[in-house]
Amino acid sequence: MTAFRATISCAGLFVSAFLVSACQLGGTPPKTSGFEPTVDLRQKEIDERKEEIIRQLAHCESGGWGPSDRPIHGGRGAYLGRLQFSVQTVISYQLRKEGTQLSRQEAAELAHDYDRAASLAKYMIFDLEEPHHWPLCARKIGLRSQMSAIKEMSNQAMAAW
Numbered sequence: 706m707t708a709f710r711a712t713i714s715c716a717g718l719f720v721s722a723f724l725v726s727a728c729q730l731g732g733t734p735p736k737t738s739g740f741e742p743t744v745d746l747r748q749k750e751i752d753e754r755k756e757e758i759i760r761q762l763a764h765c766e767s768g769g770w771g772p773s774d775r776p777i778h779g780g781r782g783a784y785l786g787r788l789q790f791s792v793q794t795v796i797s798y799q800l801r802k803e804g805t806q807l808s809r810q811e812a813a814e815l816a817h818d819y820d821r822a823a824s825l826a827k828y829m830i831f832d833l834e835e836p837h838h839w840p841l842c843a844r845k846i847g848l849r850s851q852m853s854a855i856k857e858m859s860n861q862a863m864a865a866w
Contacts, residue, residue, distance in 0.1 A: 747862040751855055755831060758851050759823045763787040765842035772819045785816035788826050792816070794838060795825065802828045831855065 763770035766789040767777050779789050795812035799805055802825065807815065815821045829835050830852065836843045843849065 747858065751858050751862065754851070754855055754858070755827055756823075758830070758846070758848065758855075759788075759826055761846045762826065762839060762842055762848070763819070763823070765845050766839060770819070773817070776817050785813055786822050787819050788816070788822045789839070790816040790822060790825070795822075798825055798829055801833075 760770040766784075767779065767787045770787055773787065777786055777789075778784070784791055785795075790812075792809050792812045795816050796807050796809070799807050799812070799815065815825065829838060830848070834852065836848045836852065839848070
């Protein structure tokens with residue numbers, strides 16, 4: 706009888722431990738966060754580095770970064786905004802990026818809108834790998850080497866995932 710009680714007591718402890726640990730037979734194991742934060746942290750670092758590169762580029766091109774309360778013109782009016790886009794460049798690359806055809810006025814407005822212009826510049830630089838639109842400042846800030854470093858970080862993040 707005592708052996709029977711010991712067996713039942715052991716079985717009861719096993720079931721209790723099983724229920725307390727929230728394990729389920731046949732279910733999917735709980736997700737662990739061992740790898741996900743690493744990828745998220747890496748991606749966050751990559752995004753921050755891209756933002757910093759765009760700030761450096763804008764500062765080189767127009768002497769500042771971020772929104773401006775006045776329109777910025779350069780190259781005798783041929784280039785607009787902090788990132789000094791030509792209207793035609795904005796029209797062409799916006800069409801490639803989002804498939805939207807902008808008018809000249811809409812392109813000028815985009816060039817003067819820092820956030821939208823920065824998004825377009827990131828697309829041109831990091832997605833298409835075309836930094837040649839800013840020849841002088843690309844050399845000054847070492848844009849190609851910074852692009853390579855970010856690409857390497859991205860490859861490591863993808864390999865870790």
